[in-house]
Amino acid sequence: MMELFWLLLPVAAASGWWAAKRSISRQEVTAAERSPGYFSGLNYLLNEQPDKAIDVFIKMLEVDSDTVETHLALGNLFRRRGEVDRAIRIHQNLIARPMLNREQRAQALLELGRDYMKAGLFDRAESLFNELGEMNMFQAQALENLLTIYQQEKDWEKCLQVAKRLEQRTGISRRRECAHYYCELAEEAQLRKDLVKTTKLLKKAHLSDESCVRATILQGRIEAMNGSPKSAIRTLRQVEKQDSAYLSEVLPEIIDCYRELGNRAELVKYLRKLYERHHSISSVLALTDFIQEDEGDEAALRFLSGYLHAHPHLEGLNRMVGLSLKSGHTDGWGSLQILQQVLTKLLDHRAAYQCVSCGFTAKTLHWQCPSCKSWSSIKPRDGLDEICPRLPPQIDQNPTLARHNP
Template sequence: MMELLWLLLPVAAASGWWAAKRSDARQDVTLAERTPGYFSGLNYLLNEQPDKAIDVFIKMLEVDSDTVETHLALGNLFRRRGEVDRAIRIHQNLIARPTLNREQRAQALLELGQDYMKAGLLDRAESLFTELGEMNMFQSQALGNLLTIYQEEKDWDKCLQIAKRLEQLTNRSLRKECAHFYCELAEEAQFRKDLNKASQLLKKAQIADEGCVRATILQGEIEVLNGANKNALRTFRQVERQDPSYLSEVLPAIIDCHMALGQRAELIKYLHQLHQKHHTVSCVLALTGFIQKDEDDAAAIQFLANFLHEHPNLAGLDRMVELSLKSGKGDAQESLGILQQILQKLMEKRPAYQCLSCGFTAKTLHWHCPSCKTWGSIKPLQEVDEN
């Protein structure tokens, strides 16, 4: 309550000042006679009736060219505090005044639209931002908010339309965002079993952003569904060039394609190349499996131990304990079993992905960060040695 009191006291003071300034009464009239509403509003505040206090102060603060900014500031304060209903009331009251000029009305519409967005009233917000676009007022802000709304509504066609208009208006590149919008449409087409349409959309995504890993992965998956393992293999391998941090996402598919094509030796050679270049845990674990089959458990353990000595990693340690359990006996085997249980609990608690923009962590891959709403910023936590 005291926080709200301190918020509204400056508005009350301004209200009293403006009322006194515009009064035609004599100079010796007391403040209470000039501005009775001032004390009425304070009384409502002290009695914890903030809504009535707001009504009083709004009525006292006549809307004209000198006080519009005060109304806007008060509404913004309430919206930032999360008191959206009060912000809406203030901005609606402002728009209803006939004294506003065109620019002031447009600014009030923009603020009210943002109030509606905050309240989750997306249809109302969309209507106001569209009206601003028709007025040719505050277009970049209105389009930016419309883009946010259409992303929330998953209307990817409209997202593409708005993004292209924003690019023309602001000269800001939204190629990465557009690529993901095409990917979203491609996933919808793939869900409908329309693989040709999905491929066409993914080509547009790659034209928009040739570095879009998501488009590459989706295209490879479609080629696998079509039985074109050779093409899929070529597509999945492009991920290394685009962004090696996503190798763990495509490595199982790369292994499957090689094996389906009868290219086991080529696969092992390729895994060694990846290991030498990137030192990714996923490559090491895959190689460990082949060494175990081609040689023995001891060779696999030694290979893992050499890697872990330079690149400590929970997943690698868990695999080494698993291999060691086979040869362990008595108390040693029991201790290794306990160690493996502890390692698995530690890995269960550990996130697998993190947003490079805001630090958000997750167990599954999100192409659109749920926290900061950035596209393509979440990556696997690989513990890759970059040296």
């Protein structure tokens, strides 16, 4: 109640001021008759009847050139507080007044559309934003809101249309968003088993944004499923150039394709180069497997422990504990088993992905952040950066790692 009191107090003050101003211009009005509505509104407010208080204050603030901004501000305050019904009522009352000029009406329509969006009434909001487009008023804001609506409704064709109009209107590139809309349509076509349509849409995605990792991953997976491992390897390896943060997403599939071709030597060579360029945990764990196969548990353990000294990582630590148990290190056997159980639980519950824009964390990869709605901003989390700062690289100083480097 007190929060609402402080919210409505400025409105009551404005209403009192307006009533006083009006009464001064009408000298025949007695002091007792100057602003009876003002005291009535305060009485409703103090008696915890905010809806009646709002009605009184709105009636007192007759819509004219001096009070339109006050109505708009009051409605926006209610919307931000989550009291959408009140915001809608205020903005509807404003629009119903015939004396508004063209710009004031457009502003009220925009705010009412935002109210409807907040309430989840997308069809009504869409109608108002389209009306603003026909009026050629507040077009950029209206298009931004339409884009949000169509993304919510997953109407990707309309998203493409609106994004291109926005690009023309504002001069701000929407190529990244458009690439993702094409990818969304490609995934829908893939579900329908329309391979020709899927391929065309992925090409459009790459034409829109040549650095679109998502389109590359989708294309590589299609090639792998269609029995073309060489093409899949060639496509998926492009991810490193586009955004190396996503290497961990495609490396298992690249490894599977190399194994399908029976080209183990080429695979190990690729992994070593990958490790040398990025020191990523995904390449390190893959190399650990091959060192274990070729040289045994002890060599794999030395390699992995040397890496973890410079690059702390929960998944790497969990693998190291497993190797220690397997290699027959009986000292502290029970403690190692407990440590592995704890690490496994930590890995099961950790958020493997994080939005670089707003910090949102997730267990699975989202191409659009559910929090800030940015595209391509959620990436795999690397190491223990969220727990402790990364240590300076010490790869070259470690004799074990030096021995296994190409």
